[in-house]
Amino acid sequence: MSTTGLGPAARGPEFVSPTVDPPSFVAPSSVLPPSARSAARRPPMLLITGLAVVVVAAGAGGAAGYLAGRDGPPPTPYTSSGGPADLVGAAARTLPGVVSVQVRTASGGASGSGFVFDDRGHIVTNNHVVAAGGAVTIVGSDGRRLDADVVGTDPGNDIAVLRVSPSAALRPLAFADPSRTRVGEPVLAVGSPLGLSGTVTAGIVSALDRQVRLGGAARQTAVQTDASVNPGNSGGPLVNARGEVVGVNTAIATLEGGGSIGIGFAVPIERARQVTDDIIARG
Structure with missing residues (x-):
């Protein structure tokens, strides 16, 4: 098992599924020193199905599709419940x-x-x-x-x-009311994957209160999303269709050190907000 993060030192959250044995870990980085890049090229040790967690926060992908009937009318845009028009507005409010x-x-x-x-x-x-x-x-x-x-x-x-x-x-940015966040609602992940600043990608909230290891030995709850995570997205916001921060994008699961498989995790905004307030108070 090896862990590397986005910095020169070995670093990374360790996600363990509640239903499978601990997987191996590999973490990509858009900027790594030669020693870390060399370590990253070594084949990961695979356990179970080779599930790995990457310490880069999510850019969301996999928006819900619509399958129209063969003879039916064209799909009707949904706008007031978090559909495309709402996400355009959310992106405009979030990017600054x-x-x-x-x-x-x-x-x-x-x-x-x-x-x-x-x-x-x-x-x-x-x-x-x-x-x-x-x-x-x-x-x-x-x-x-x-x-x-x-x-x-x-x-x-x-x-x-x-x-x-x-x-x-x-x-x-505005912060979401955690009690209003629902599984299945559309979300945007905003950040700088691979150095591409101002990138916005869409997905949904896949699960709430998912037990994962995001930074320490103990499991904590996380917002799961079908996020397309890439190096450089770490720390960016996951926002809802109102442009409110739902969580702080942190990690994804991958297979054999590859790209996103549609399982991303974010630190819930209520915990991130409390931690941030505590850090500021101490600082």
């Missing part, structure tokens, strides 16, 4: 509050995503994006680069808080 996170170290670097938490310049991302240390820079939706300080981290929840100089171009 999402940033790319870039980390530079002496031996390499890492990249990820984050979102604006408040109007004081606090940014939420994943701990594994900044765990290796180094200089941190964020890039806003307008292309502006800002140096960021790490206020604090919570490895067990895979949450880190950054701080930059407050800017009118950085718009805080």
Whole structure:
């Protein structure tokens, strides 16, 4: 079993399905030092079906399709319950509050995503994006680069808080009411997969309160989504059709170290919000 994360040091959440034995793990990165890239190329040890968890947060894929009857009328667009028109509006509201996170170290670097938490310049991302240390820079939706300080981290929840100089171009995102989140509702994952900033992909909430290991030894609840996760998405928001943050995209399951198989996980916003508030209070 091997674990590597998005930074130079070995790092990654360990997901264990409630119904199968522990799988092997492999984590891709869009930016890895030579030693980590070499380790990543080694064939993973496969247990059970070779299920692996990748420490990169999700970009959602696999939106629900519509099968029209052969002789029936064309499908009617659904807009007021989270359909395409709502997701267009959600993307427009979310993108100004999402940033790319870039980390530079002496031996390499890492990249990820984050979102604006408040109007004081606090940014939420994943701990594994900044765990290796180094200089941190964020890039806003307008292309502006800002140096960021790490206020604090919570490895067990895979949450880190950054701080930059407050800017009118950085718009805080709204947070979802957890009691209103439903299985099957449409969601968007927003971030910078493979360095492609401002990328938006769509999916649904596949499950709530899924027991997984996102950063520590203990299992915790996570929002499961049919997310298409790629390196660089880590720490970006999973938002509903109202543009409210449902969770912080963190990991996906893969087969034999490959790409997404439609099983992604996000730290629920209620826990991410509490952890962030605690970090800010301590910082």
